[in-house]
Amino acid sequence: MDMYRTPDTLVIHPSILYFGTPVVLITTRNVDGSTNITPMSSAWALADRVVIGLSGGGQGLANLLREGECVLNLAGEDMHEAVERLAPTSGRNPLPAWKREHGYRHEADKFALAGLHAQPSLTVAAPRIAECPLQLEAVLVQSTFRSLEAWRDDADGFSILELEVLHVHAHADIVVPATQHIDPVRYAPLFYLFRHYVGRGAALGKTFKAQV
Ligand SMILES: Cc1cc2nc3c(=O)[nH]c(=O)nc-3n(C[C@H](O)[C@H](O)[C@H](O)COP(=O)(O)O)c2cc1C
Numbered sequence: 001m002d003m004y005r006t007p008d009t010l011v012i013h014p015s016i017l018y019f020g021t022p023v024v025l026i027t028t029r030n031v032d033g034s035t036n037i038t039p040m041s042s043a044w045a046l047a048d049r050v051v052i053g054l055s056g057g058g059q060g061l062a063n064l065l066r067e068g069e070c071v072l073n074l075a076g077e078d079m080h081e082a083v084e085r086l087a088p089t090s091g092r093n094p095l096p097a098w099k100r101e102h103g104y105r106h107e108a109d110k111f112a113l114a115g116l117h118a119q120p121s122l123t124v125a126a127p128r129i130a131e132c133p134l135q136l137e138a139v140l141v142q143s144t145f146r147s148l149e150a151w152r153d154d155a156d157g158f159s160i161l162e163l164e165v166l167h168v169h170a171h172a173d174i175v176v177p178a179t180q181h182i183d184p185v186r187y188a189p190l191f192y193l194f195r196h197y198v199g200r201g202a203a204l205g206k207t208f209k210a211q212v
Contacts, residue, residue: 018042020193023075023083024052027118027126028063035118035126036060036091037110039083041192043072050138050163056145056156057099059091064161068140069124072163073132075190077199082114082131083190084197089113096156122167133171133187138163181212 018041026038038060042053050072054061064070075083089107090099107113111129118127121137128135141164147157174187184203191198 014194016195018192018194020191020198023079023190023192023197025073025075025083025086025116025129025132026052026060026064027071027073027129028060028069029067029126030059030063030091031066034108035111036063037086037114037116037129038091039075039086045165048165049141050136050165052161052163053158054161055158057092057096061159062092063126064140065143065159067125069126070138070140070163071121071124071126071128072136072138072165073129074134074136076131076133077188077190077197079131080190080197082116085114086110098156124166128169133174133189134182135169136165137167137169138165176212179212183212184210 021041021043023039023041024043026040028036028038030036036059038054038058040052040054040060044051052072054064060070086107088104089110090104091107091110092099093106093108095104095106110116111118117130119130119135121128121135124137124139128137141162143159143161145157145159170182174183175181176183184206188200191200
């Protein structure tokens with residue numbers, strides 16, 4: 001006899017739906033040639049594309065729409081303090097009113113603030129972040145914009161952007177020697193889970209399509 005007991009469930013109304021995605025630090029070039037860093041986590045990959053979601057009113061979004069390119073720097077789990085130093089800031093000046101009201105401040109030099117280091121990219125004007133174990137140079141393929149006046153945190157709406165990845169840079173110590181594969185045991189990304197930072201935990205197994 002099947003002894004499975006259906007779990008109790010509740011219908012809830014959470015203020016956010018950040019169910020756990022990797023933290024990405026997007027580097028983009030500002031109008032004056034300096035670099036902005038945008039911490040974000042609404043991102044997923046399929047083939048050579050990465051789809052991201054960015055709130056309106058951000059400096060990174062404006063830079064990405066203007067320049068059509070960026071670097072997606074995947075943060076490691078040892079980088080959560082650096083990410084959190086960037087969290088209450090924006091490269092935009094002046095800030096949108098809703099961001100000021102939520103405690104954000106303008107920050108022009110996010111590399112210095114976070115203690116991170118820039119490394120030149122191959123084709124994208126913005127540099128990579130040397131500390132990030134994976135760095136994806138990408139160009140913008142298409143974007144959509146949605147205005148959501150009723151959504152508390154998104155007074156400027158948001159954009160969904162499709163990016164094509166041109167170059168993948170990986171720290172040598174997370175690449176399986178003499179292959180093109182990331183070592184899933186050594187790569188330890190930082191995740192953003194309902195506004196908390198969490199690490200990866202132990203590897204549990206692999207799919208039938210895994211090549212290493
Ligand atoms: C861990 C983390 C994840 C975030 N995820 C997103 C996201 O997916 N999309 C977004 O628009 N903002 C996200 N944010 C908020 C932006 O970082 C914030 O709006 C910031 O001010 C943008 O900087 P910028 O204006 O210089 O681009 C996230 C922040 C943190 C700390």
